[in-house]
Amino acid sequence: MLAFLRRNQIFFSSCFCLLLSLYILTAAARGQIKNEPVGTLLMWILRPLQIAGQGSANWIKGFRNHYDTLAGFRSENERLRKRLQTLEIERQRLLEAEATNRHLQQLLDFRSELPSGAITATIIASSASSWFQSCVISKGSADGVRKGMAVVTPLGVVGKVVAVTGRTAKVLLLTDPNSGIDVLVQRTRSRGIVSGSLESGTVLKYIKRSEDVQEGDRLVTSGLDSGFPKGLLVGTVIKVRKQNRGLFQSVEVWPAVQSARVEEVLVVGAQPDVAKK
Amino acid sequence: MKLFLLFFLAAIFLIVLQTTFFHLLPMGPVVPDLILVLCVYLGLYHPSVGAAFGAFLLGYSIDIVSSPILGFNAFAMSLVYLAVYLCARSIWLHHPIVSSVVVLLAALVKGATMVLIWAIFLSVDGFWAGAARYVMWEALFAALLAPLVFALLRRGQHLVDRFTPVTP
Numbered sequence: 361m362l363a364f365l366r367r368n369q370i371f372f373s374s375c376f377c378l379l380l381s382l383y384i385l386t387a388a389a390r391g392q393i394k395n396e397p398v399g400t401l402l403m404w405i406l407r408p409l410q411i412a413g414q415g416s417a418n419w420i421k422g423f424r425n426h427y428d429t430l431a432g433f434r435s436e437n438e439r440l441r442k443r444l445q446t447l448e449i450e451r452q453r454l455l456e457a458e459a460t461n462r463h464l465q466q467l468l469d470f471r472s473e474l475p476s477g478a479i480t481a482t483i484i485a486s487s488a489s490s491w492f493q494s495c496v497i498s499k500g501s502a503d504g505v506r507k508g509m510a511v512v513t514p515l516g517v518v519g520k521v522v523a524v525t526g527r528t529a530k531v532l533l534l535t536d537p538n539s540g541i542d543v544l545v546q547r548t549r550s551r552g553i554v555s556g557s558l559e560s561g562t563v564l565k566y567i568k569r570s571e572d573v574q575e576g577d578r579l580v581t582s583g584l585d586s587g588f589p590k591g592l593l594v595g596t597v598i599k600v601r602k603q604n605r606g607l608f609q610s611v612e613v614w615p616a617v618q619s620a621r622v623e624e625v626l627v628v629g630a631q632p633d634v635a636k637k
Numbered sequence: 638m639k640l641f642l643l644f645f646l647a648a649i650f651l652i653v654l655q656t657t658f659f660h661l662l663p664m665g666p667v668v669p670d671l672i673l674v675l676c677v678y679l680g681l682y683h684p685s686v687g688a689a690f691g692a693f694l695l696g697y698s699i700d701i702v703s704s705p706i707l708g709f710n711a712f713a714m715s716l717v718y719l720a721v722y723l724c725a726r727s728i729w730l731h732h733p734i735v736s737s738v739v740v741l742l743a744a745l746v747k748g749a750t751m752v753l754i755w756a757i758f759l760s761v762d763g764f765w766a767g768a769a770r771y772v773m774w775e776a777l778f779a780a781l782l783a784p785l786v787f788a789l790l791r792r793g794q795h796l797v798d799r800f801t802p803v804t805p
Binding site: 384523 | 668699
């Protein structure tokens with residue numbers, strides 16, 4: 361018996377891992393996993409690396425944009441091109457500084473409109489899997505971030521905090537199929553749920569066929585969803601399709617915030633009514 | 638111990654790569670799954686109890702960083718490891734091109750597992766068409782990058798072997 365177990369120890373170890381994963385999966389789905397030390401340790405290790413990695417990635421992105429900008433000047437002579445390149449790098453740096461300044465000013469202005477205690481955070485990593493649209497931000501429970509808090513920018517809603525460690529937090533983006541935000545059509549006050557979809561981008565669900573929804577309609581948070589202040593812009597309707605059957609119409613939405621382009625965000629807690637956007 | 642350290646560092650490096658630099662690639666939400674390639678490498682070349690737990694931890698790490706519910710990727714990776722290990726035990730799979738095919742198949746196994754778990758635990762509209770697209774793209778990218786990752790891991794292993802003193 362012992363020899364049999366020893367001969368197949370890898371097989372049994374893998375089976376044990378499978379069972380353990382299933383146990384974790386079931387416990388997590390029921391919300392029974394609260395404090396998770398391995399995750400906290402891993403995020404503690406990853407945080408500085410991800411900050412450095414994201415910094416480098418942003419630098420490469422900036423460099424690529426800079427290269428694209430320069431592509432039009434190829435025909436000019438070498439001296440002028442070099443000089444232009446130097447000036448362009450300097451200009452790029454100043455533009456970047458100005459844009460950051462403007463962006464931070466917007467964040468500050470927006471923050472004053474939000475409930476007190478809004479936390480400013482930086483996105484330090486994106487999703488490691490194609491299956492989930494999430495990101496990691498640089499603030500965690502030590503900074504006051506809690507599970508369920510809303511993550512926003514002056515342009516609109518980004519997502520919701522789904523897990524928190526000491527110095528980081530995981531945000532489920534609006535574009536993830538598992539997300540869901542209660543919204544109002546600003547023009548008609550019809551209610552629905554905005555969620556991501558693997559098939560067709562972001563969609564507005566549960567809008568009855570009889571409701572008046574048109575392309576270009578703006579969707580704002582209803583305030584009924586815990587975490588999100590009322591009136592924040594979520595997205596704009598880009599396509600409405602009424603099928604011959606079914607109770608609801610199919611509505612596609614262009615999110616107000618393109619998460620790939622966001623660098624700084626605000627994390628806000630549950631408040632009954634706030635925003636003016 | 639040195640080998641463990643090598644794979645630990647490789648895993649950390651690949652996670653950072655997947656969560657930061659790969660998002661610069663113009664591939665939309667699809668991220669090349671190099672962690673899966675590492676898992677297949679463990680299954681092919683390191684049939685051990687430690688590697689089985691390593692595969693589990695690789696998946697669990699992705700869960701920590703990305704998924705809303707823990708255990709998704711841990712289950713998928715453990716299954717991939719087991720499948721690759723069982724296949725490698727009965728068929729010779731160590732040629733670089735064959736390894737690439739193994740990664741492609743492993744990615745499909747992982748995709749199918751994710752679809753299954755997703756369908757059970759998370760109910761999502763318009764799921765199947767989107768899922769099929771993700772599975773195919775992920776599998777293709779992983780298979781394309783597999784020879785490079787395998788070569789780098791093998792090189793790292795040679796370096797570790799070179800600096801390990803031979804016991805009489």
